[in-house]
Structure formats: structure tokens, C-alpha cells
Amino acid sequence: MPAIRSTGRNRKPPPAGFEDIEDTLLEFSNKMKDAQSAPHEGKKKHETLWPIIQISHQRSRYIYELYYTKSAISKALYEYLVKNNYADAALMAKWKKQGYEKLCCVKCIQTKETNFSSTCICRVPKATLERGEGEAAGGGDGEDATTAVAGGRGGGGGGGGKVIQCVNCGCRGCASAD
Amino acid sequence: MLKSTHRAAGPANSHEPALPPGWTEHKAPTGHSYYYNAETKQSTYTRPAAPSQTHFFIDHTATPTPHAQVHGPTACSFGPPQRSEYGGSFRGGLSYQDRSRRQYQQDRPKKKKAIPGCEPWILVTTKLGRRFVHNPEKNESFWKFPQDVLLATFEMDRKEQEEKLSVEGEGPRAVATAEPRPQLPPLQRNNEADQRAADDSDSYEDVEVTDDENVDLEQPDAIEGPTKKQRTGPVEFNEEDIAYQLAQMGQEYGLDPGEYGNGEDDEYDTGLPLSADDSRALFYDLLTDHAINPYTTWEKVLEQGHIIDDERYVALPNMRTRKEAFTIWSTERIQELKEQRAKEEKKDPRIPYLRFLHEHATPKLYWPEFKRKYRKEEAMKDAYLPDKEREKLYRDHINRLKLPESTRRTGLKDLMKSIPLQHLHRNSTQDTLPATMLTDLRYISLPSRTRDPLIEAYICTLPSPPLDPSAAGPATSDQSEADKKAEEREKREKALREREKMVQEEKRKVMGALRRGKEVMRDEEREIEEALRVSGREGLRAYLTEMEANAAEGQASS
Numbered sequence: 001m002p003a004i005r006s007t008g009r010n011r012k013p014p015p016a017g018f019e020d021i022e023d024t025l026l027e028f029s030n031k032m033k034d035a036q037s038a039p040h041e042g043k044k045k046h047e048t049l050w051p052i053i054q055i056s057h058q059r060s061r062y063i064y065e066l067y068y069t070k071s072a073i074s075k076a077l078y079e080y081l082v083k084n085n086y087a088d089a090a091l092m093a094k095w096k097k098q099g100y101e102k103l104c105c106v107k108c109i110q111t112k113e114t115n116f117s118s119t120c121i122c123r124v125p126k127a128t129l130e131r132g133e134g135e136a137a138g139g140g141d142g143e144d145a146t147t148a149v150a151g152g153r154g155g156g157g158g159g160g161g162k163v164i165q166c167v168n169c170g171c172r173g174c175a176s177a178d
Numbered sequence: 179m180l181k182s183t184h185r186a187a188g189p190a191n192s193h194e195p196a197l198p199p200g201w202t203e204h205k206a207p208t209g210h211s212y213y214y215n216a217e218t219k220q221s222t223y224t225r226p227a228a229p230s231q232t233h234f235f236i237d238h239t240a241t242p243t244p245h246a247q248v249h250g251p252t253a254c255s256f257g258p259p260q261r262s263e264y265g266g267s268f269r270g271g272l273s274y275q276d277r278s279r280r281q282y283q284q285d286r287p288k289k290k291k292a293i294p295g296c297e298p299w300i301l302v303t304t305k306l307g308r309r310f311v312h313n314p315e316k317n318e319s320f321w322k323f324p325q326d327v328l329l330a331t332f333e334m335d336r337k338e339q340e341e342k343l344s345v346e347g348e349g350p351r352a353v354a355t356a357e358p359r360p361q362l363p364p365l366q367r368n369n370e371a372d373q374r375a376a377d378d379s380d381s382y383e384d385v386e387v388t389d390d391e392n393v394d395l396e397q398p399d400a401i402e403g404p405t406k407k408q409r410t411g412p413v414e415f416n417e418e419d420i421a422y423q424l425a426q427m428g429q430e431y432g433l434d435p436g437e438y439g440n441g442e443d444d445e446y447d448t449g450l451p452l453s454a455d456d457s458r459a460l461f462y463d464l465l466t467d468h469a470i471n472p473y474t475t476w477e478k479v480l481e482q483g484h485i486i487d488d489e490r491y492v493a494l495p496n497m498r499t500r501k502e503a504f505t506i507w508s509t510e511r512i513q514e515l516k517e518q519r520a521k522e523e524k525k526d527p528r529i530p531y532l533r534f535l536h537e538h539a540t541p542k543l544y545w546p547e548f549k550r551k552y553r554k555e556e557a558m559k560d561a562y563l564p565d566k567e568r569e570k571l572y573r574d575h576i577n578r579l580k581l582p583e584s585t586r587r588t589g590l591k592d593l594m595k596s597i598p599l600q601h602l603h604r605n606s607t608q609d610t611l612p613a614t615m616l617t618d619l620r621y622i623s624l625p626s627r628t629r630d631p632l633i634e635a636y637i638c639t640l641p642s643p644p645l646d647p648s649a650a651g652p653a654t655s656d657q658s659e660a661d662k663k664a665e666e667r668e669k670r671e672k673a674l675r676e677r678e679k680m681v682q683e684e685k686r687k688v689m690g691a692l693r694r695g696k697e698v699m700r701d702e703e704r705e706i707e708e709a710l711r712v713s714g715r716e717g718l719r720a721y722l723t724e725m726e727a728n729a730a731e732g733q734a735s736s
Contacts, residue, residue: 062475066473
């Protein structure tokens with residue numbers, strides 16, 4: 001969440017190029033505001049944070065791509081954005097590593113606080129994910145993985161259409177192999 | 179397609195042969211006419227034909243071929259001998275409906291056309307789309323085209339097809355495919371089936387049809403291929419249907435596709451190719467044309483949905499490639515914008531601020547008061563102009579405003595004189611004054627109603643700008659580059675259009691095949707139904723003997 005920019009006397013202007021991306025960033029912040037003020041009735045406790053984490057992820061991705069793949073913004077601007085919390089620096093640091101290119105959130109690779117010292121279910125590649133495995137590995141942090149929709153084990157035909165969503169951020173799978 | 183079989187019963191009746199003795203015609207309450215035989219107490223919807231009269235219909239006597247001689251009399255003993263307008267049907271047997279309808283069809287010449295290359299000959303197209311050649315000098319007509327006329331006709335057809343931008347190479351293929359067309363086994367149900375088989379075989383015979391013959395029209399099937407499309411007959415039986423039919427028959431007989439025709443592979447190699455690069459470039463054009471901001475996200479672009487309606491959107495096959503293309507395009511576009519901005523002179527942040535001062539600053543307000551009063555104004559919030567600078571400019575400006583007007587006037591004149599001629603010249607206007615002038619306090623220290631006439635008067639005294647030799651060179655090269663780009667783009671778009679057309683064609687073909695398949699199924703069903711009805715418990719043989727008995731009886735009574 002970026003800090004509110006002061007309009008005071010000592011305000012330093014953002015680096016050049018900020019005005020190009022200002023509109024998109026404003027849209028993101030509007031979306032974020034909507035998500036924050038959205039009603040939470042009918043949602044599970046862990047679900048309430050999902051849209052917020054999603055928007056934050058999208059914004060980080062946007063800035064990351066502008067800087068690293070499109071090289072559309074200067075280093076000064078990139079640092080300014082990171083410093084002003086427009087982007088999640090820890091997450092972007094992970095994206096640079098092999099195997100973490102699509103990581104959804106940092107919590108999903110945190111193994112310390114899980115029951116079996118494992119990562120989140122969304123880190124498992126879809127190819128190796130078997131039917132019904134979602135329940136066993138899902139979440140793993142004590143909360144029941146109710147979000148993993150049961151695929152009807154006894155049902156015929158290997159559709160493999162099992163939908164899993166992790167508990168932390170609602171990710172449906174962010175393995176690099178997918 | 180499904181026309182009533184009884185439709186023609188009214189007006190066409192006059193052309194029908196008279197009923198055999200013993201039969202009377204009646205009208206059913208539904209309007210159908212039916213026939214009743216008081217002696218045998220039979221009633222039927224199908225018109226009983228007098229066997230003796232049907233011989234009149236077929237006239238192979240002009241140039242009787244051995245084949246016709248063999249089949250002629252026997253073939254004509256039952257049912258109307260008028261030929262189907264599409265030879266043997268795709269299923270071997272003609273549908274019963276077709277047969278009964280055919281009975282009433284009348285064909286007549288519709289349009290004629292001179293065949294270039296064989297001068298006296300005229301190609302005549304009939305109402306049902308069949309064609310024959312006519313020689314007005316010798317006053318003779320042939321369904322079977324003479325060799326030289328045939329070649330000339332092919333040539334003409336091909337030209338026509340090319341003109342129509344039809345992509346299929348039909349002329350030669352029709353010839354290639356028509357010959358090995360398998361002979362279908364006749365349905366040995368009754369003699370009509372025999373006759374149909376005869377139809378199939380003798381469509382390739384040398385049958386000459388004389389001018390006066392207007393009822394029995396024989397179809398020169400082998401040379402009809404190229405014009406199937408133009409037909410206006412009751413059944414739209416065009417070139418693709420033939421291809422389908424051939425494939426169908428080939429399957430039935432276990433033939434390889436090469437045996438009955440050269441397949442469909444040569445169909446789509448014409449037209450401009452649309453390479454991957456081209457389609458990508460088309461997509462870039464699309465993004466550029468819709469003035470997409472290269473700094474937005476792909477999701478946002480999709481959300482707005484302007485580009486989705488454009489046909490260039492489908493130049494790329496899937497979402498992943500589209501997204502990739504967007505990434506590449508935006509990268510390039512941002513680079514372009516950067517370069518463009520670097521070329522442009524930097525906008526001085528002081529210009530809007532000084533303009534604002536010119537309008538609002540008065541010696542009555544101190545800087546803090548002024549700042550407080552106008553703190554919401556855009557010019558006062560600009561982050562690129564530091565507060566200190568702003569304050570300094572304000573104070574200086576107020577001090578200048580306190581000077582007498584004559585001093586300020588001379589100050590402005592001095593400013594204008596100091597600007598070199600290439601920046602300020604005769605062609606300059608109030609809107610195109612150089613930045614050096616706009617950022618100077620002397621420019622804003624006079625009220626605009628005294629300042630503007632002064633500046634205009636000064637500009638009028640100035641000479642034209644000095645010619646810049648370096649300006650002309652790059653401009654022309656830019657021009658040629660732009661031309662080249664436009665040309666490439668046109669080519670791409672043409673290719674896209676062509677592909678679009680091809681897709682439409684393909685779609686049409688699939689629909690045609692589907693329709694044909696359905697028709698085949700319907701015919702088959704009808705056939706089965708008929709067969710069931712005919713061969714009930716007594717079987718086919720009983721039916722046949724009964725028919726023969728009837729015929730003999732009819733002949734005896736006549």
C-alpha cells in the first residue's frame with residue numbers, strides 16, 4: 001500500500017516517468033479501496049483477504065514487468081515505487097529466482113509454520129497433482145483445506161478437473177511448470 | 179429442398195399422359211389428387227402410367243447407341259424416363275420424392291452465350307442449369323459436347339471461375355474425377371432401379387439430342403463439373419457436393435482418395451499467405467490504431483474490449499500469443515515514445531506558472547497570501563517547480579509590476595531583440611513564441627492588451643526565417659519510410675481479408691457436407707420405409723408379379 005503523498009512544501013517530485021504509469025496505479029489503488037470496503041458476509045475468514053492479496057500481486061507484477069521485461073521505467077522510478085510500497089519487494093525478489101517465476105505470495109513458500117514443513121498446495125505443479133491430493137496437502141498450516149473442492153473420488157473417468165485454491169491467498173496454482 | 183410432391187399435380191397435369199383405362203382421378207379433401215381403379219378397387223396417390231405411352235418420352239433414335247438400345251425399351255416401360263438433373267444420386271438410388279417431383283419438371287433454355295474460339299457454337303444454359311451446345315448455322319444441338327467445343331468451354335469456364343475469385347481449380351479436376359466414378363449397383367427392386375443404373379452409365383455415352391426435343395433432357399454429366407455452382411434447380415447440387423459424393427462413394431467401395439480424385443489438398447494453396455509475422459504485425463496495427471496506452475496492463479485492455487470487435491483481433495490464434503504480442507508491442511511503443519520525448523525540447527515547468535502569474539498576480543498580495551489563496555490551482559501544485567523558485571519568481575514579478583509602464587515596454591523590446599532570428603521571425607505567432615521568451619519575466623510584466631499588439635508589430639518588422647539545409651534531408655527519407663510501412667500494412671490487411679474469406683468458404687463447405695449428410699440419411703430412411711411398405715409379408719416377388727399382371731391387364735384393355 002503506497003503512502004499518501006504529501007502536498008506540503010518539502011514534497012519531492014517522483015522521478016521522471018511516473019506520470020505515465022500514474023493512471024494505472026490510480027486504478028489499482030481504487031480497486032484496492034473497493035476490495036477493502038467490500039462486505040465480508042458469507043465469506044470464510046481466510047477468504048476475506050484474498051482479493052486484497054490478489055490486487056497487491058497484480059500491482060507488483062505490473063511494476064516488475066515494466067522494469068524487468070519492458071524496461072519502460074527507470075531504476076530511480078522503480079526504487080521510488082518500491083520505497084513507496086507500490087510493489088512488494090520481497091515478492092519481486094522471489095520472482096527473479098528460478099522456480100518462483102509465478103509465485104503468488106510469499107506466505108505460500110513459507111514452510112516453517114506448516115504441519116508437515118511443506119509449501120502450500122498451490123506450489124505443486126498441476127501435472128503431479130493427483131485427484132484427491134488436494135485435501136491431503138492443502139494449506140497444511142492447521143486450517144482445514146475446505147477450499148479444495150472435492151472432485152468425487154469414486155467418479156468415473158480421469159477428468160483431472162480438480163480445482164484447488166490455497167488458503168493463504170486463494171491461488172489456484174503458481175508452479176512454474178504450469 | 180423439401181417441396182411437396184403433389185405440388186405439380188394441378189397445372190402440370192396437362193402434360194401428363196392419360197390415365198390407363200379403368201383408372202379415375204379424384205381429389206382428396208386435403209387437395210391431393212389420387213387415383214382409383216374401380217375394377218381392382220385399388221387406390222393410389224402415384225399416378226398410374228399407361229405403359230404404352232411412356233415410350234414417347236425417351237428419344238435415343240437420333241444417334242442410337244448400343245447401350246441405349248439395350249436399355250431403352252425396357253427402361254421406359256415403367257415410370258417416367260425423364261432424367262434426374264443430377265445423374266445418379268449420391269446414394270445409388272434416387273429418392274422417391276425426387277423421382278415423383280421430377281416427373282413434373284420442365285426444362286427450357288434460359289440463357290445463351292457464345293463460346294470464344296469456336297465461333298458458330300453457342301453454349302445454352304437451361305432453366306435447371308444444364309448446358310448444351312448449339313450450332314445455329316447447322317441448326318443442331320448436342321448435350322455431349324464435341325471435342326473442340328468441349329476444350330473451348332473448359333477454357334471459358336476456367337476464365338469465369340477466375341474472375342469470380344473462386345479458389346478451387348475446378349475445370350481440370352472435374353474431368354479427372356468424373357471418369358473413374360464408380361458404377362453403382364442398381365437396387366434390384368423393380369425395373370425403375372434398372373433404369374436408374376442405365377442413367378448412371380449412359381450419362382457418359384455419346385447421346386445426341388435433337389433440337390425439337392424438349393421433354394427428355396439428358397445430362398452431359400462428365401462436363402458439367404465447373405458449372406454446378408451456377409445451378410438454379412430445385413436441389414442446389416454444386417461442386418462441393420460432388421466432391422462429397424465422390425468421397426462417400428469412394429469410402430463405400432474402399433477406394434483411396436487418390437483413386438477417385440485428387441483430394442482437397444490443392445484447394446487452399448492460392449491466395450496471399452498470412453505468415454506468423456504478418457498476423458503479429460496485424461495485431462500490432464490493431465493496438466496502435468486503437469490508441470492503446472502502452473503503459474496499461476493487458477487485463478485492462480481486454481476489459482475495455484475495444485479491440486475484441488476488430489477482425490484483426492483474431493489474426494492471432496489464442497490468448498497467450500495475444501498477450502505476448504501485447505508485451506512486445508508495448509515494449510517497442512514505450513521505447514518509441516521515449517525517443518520521441520528525448521527529441522522534443524523539455525517543457526519548462528515555469529511556463530504554465532508564469533502564465534498563471536500573468537493572470538492572477540497583483541502587488542496587493544504578499545507571496546504567502548497569494549500562495550494561500552491559489553493553493554488549489556494546478557500551476558501552484560506542480561512538483562517539478564520548487565517552492566523557492568516559485569516564490570522568487572513571484573516577488574520579482576511583483577517588483578516589476580510596480581515599475582512604470584514605459585520601462586516595462588522597453589524591457590519587452592529588449593527581450594525581443596535579444597532573441598535570435600531562427601527562433602523569432604516573421605512566421606511566428608502568439609502561440610509559437612520561443613521558450614526563452616516565455617520564461618522571461620519581462621514577457622509577462624505588461625498586461626496582455628498592451629503586450630500583444632506590441633509583439634505583433636515587432637514580428638511584422640522581422641524577416642523570414644533563414645533556410646535550414648539540414649531540415650529537408652531527413653524529411654524525405656521519413657516520407658519514403660512511412661510509404662513503405664503503409665504498403666506493408668496494406669499487404670498484411672489484404673492477406674487477412676483473404677484468410678477471412680477462406681474461413682467463410684470452409685464454413686460453408688462444412689455446412690454443405692452436413693446438409694448433404696442429413697439428406698442422405700433422410701433418403702435412406704425413406705427408402706427403407708418404401709421397401710418395408712412394398713415387401714410386407716408377401717415379399718418383393720409378390721409385388722413384382724402383381725405389377726406385371728397389372729401392366730398386362732392395362733395393355734390388354736387398351
